Amino acid sequence: MPAQAYAGKECVCQLRRGICDQSCVQGMLDTPFYIACLRLVGRRCVVVGGGSVGLEKAEGLLACGGEVTLIAPEAEPELQEYAREGSIRWAQRGYAGPEDLEGVFMVIAATDDTDVNIAVYGDAERRAMLVNVVDVPPLCNFILPAIVRTGPLAIAISTAGASPALAKRMKREIEGQFGEPYARLAVLLNEVRGWAKGTLPTYQDRKEFFEGIVGGEPDPVALLREGDEQAVRELIARAQTAHALQVSRA
Incomplete structure (x- = not known):
């Protein structure tokens, strides 16, 4: 859900309270992110949303050893197959609230429901958890860079959420140069x-x-x-x- 869809909603950005006028999106570009690599092996990670973006995020977490739980009434066929083979746990329902985040290290919200995304962010923030609402930088306390990965080599490309399309172009160019x-x-x-x-x-x-x-x-x-x-x-x-x-x- 693009950040513009949140205009006029009550702002849940940590830095501002009130009605969202999107100024917080611009403000994020002025604050540098602390870049880190996370070890996810054995850690519980939740993906809310079973569409193509949820699939992408779940596969990224699985590739790094995360224990993935998908929360979604419906899911892409690939996600259903991961659930059948036991690679992920699938809670076949909508997001239920804070109880879905108990004992969880990281949550990624990838739904088309603005209210659900805001609820996930708020519940996670109150628990000091890592949370990312896809394509809505103000509702993230971490962002996911584009990654060039070959063996042990991983190169992260980030535009601080300003332009994922530009990050993808840079990824293609870097893949050709480094490998x-x-x-x-x-x-x-x-x-x-x-x-x-x-x-x-x-x-x-x-x-x-x-x-x-x-x-x-x-x-x-x-x-x-x-x-x-x-x-x-x-x-x-x-x-x-x-x-x-x-x-x-x-």
Whole structure:
């Protein structure tokens, strides 16, 4: 439901009370968001709304290990299949109120019912929960960026809710520029994190070790684009030898 649909409603934005004139939408652009990555494994997450957007949000939560409960009288066929196979729990009814949020870590409202979306937001806010009402930034205490994900590499693109369409365009462009070589390099560097922590005594030593590999010559990303992973492993091994020698001489 677009933010404009809330014009004239009682404003439930934390920053303002009264009749919504949409100025809070503009005000959000002046306040930076605190960017974080959440670990959802084993955490209860609720999606209210069983349409295509609810499907998208449920799949995103499932991909990160969240325990998903769908609340919706009807649901897309894919959501029904997830429920049949036990991947999600489906409460086949409308949103019932605060009791639906007991023990829940995060809730996403993706319905076409303005009053339901406002109720979800208000109930979640009173419980200091994470809540996102899709496409209504004033009714969110967190927003969902567009994500480019390849292996362990995840790049988030956000316009602070101003233009999801622009974020999607940027996602397409970034997918073309960054991808498998960067993800593979992340894996290779992770393989020597234990060695670095055990061998290089200070944060600065470890920083110089990793930055020397990533920003040095030959370029490890270029080597991986050429399919030469062995050359990258040899590059890392040489850096290990050089930094270990520096430590032994200190």
